[in-house]
Amino acid sequence: MPEQSIPSLYDWLGGIDALNRLTDRFYQHVKADPLLGPVFEHMGADHPGHVATFLAEVLGGPDDYSKQHGGHPHMVQQHLNRHLSQEKRRRWVGLLLETADELGMPDDPEFRSALVGYLEWGSRLAVINSQPGVAVDPHAPMPRWGWGEVKGPYTG
Numbered sequence: 001m002p003e004q005s006i007p008s009l010y011d012w013l014g015g016i017d018a019l020n021r022l023t024d025r026f027y028q029h030v031k032a033d034p035l036l037g038p039v040f041e042h043m044g045a046d047h048p049g050h051v052a053t054f055l056a057e058v059l060g061g062p063d064d065y066s067k068q069h070g071g072h073p074h075m076v077q078q079h080l081n082r083h084l085s086q087e088k089r090r091r092w093v094g095l096l097l098e099t100a101d102e103l104g105m106p107d108d109p110e111f112r113s114a115l116v117g118y119l120e121w122g123s124r125l126a127v128i129n130s131q132p133g134v135a136v137d138p139h140a141p142m143p144r145w146g147w148g149e150v151k152g153p154y155t156g
């Protein structure tokens with residue numbers, strides 16, 4: 001596939017509507033989960049939408065999260081002092097991927113490996129930033145995730 005016709009991960013998964021569907025359903029599962037439910041007990045109704053907007057920007061979509069919410073430092077701030085464990089992180093990532101399957105999101109090896117790559121990175125960062133004594137770098141750049149080593153979607 002010529003380089004200029006390779007879509008962003010954001011376009012490949014179906015844009016902001018697909019991300020909103022994903023996070024709406026995902027946080028329903030999260031709330032019902034015995035391990036994660038209590039962690040998200042006080043989550044606001046607009047939380048799924050905020051996470052969809054954040055993921056959109058990371059995956060190559062519009063930079064609305066940076067414009068409206070304050071970029072990566074603001075997101076990191078939400079995790080401070082939450083004492084997240086690896087067990088909770090693994091459950092979070094697992095439920096998100098199960099929800100992607102449930103909603104029939106693209107499941108080609110290239111897309112899923114890129115998505116898992118970001119989720120592993122982002123969720124591990126969330127755990128690190130949830131430990132006591134961590135300070136937020138106010139200039140931390142927004143991560144931008146692409147196709148990685150595979151360089152594009154499945155072409156057969």
Ligand code: HEM
Nearest residue numbers: 039042043044047050051054075078088089092122123126
């Ligand atoms: C790639 C990984 C992750 C991303 C992109 C992400 C993104 C976000 C964003 C954007 C917010 C702010 C939402 C808002 O402003 O309403 C947030 C808050 C939060 N996140 Fe994460 N997060 C990630 C991983 C995790 C994990 C692994 C956990 C726990 C296991 C977690 C727990 C929370 C909690 C508890 C909040 C605050 C919820 C509340 O408002 O009460 N996050 N996250």
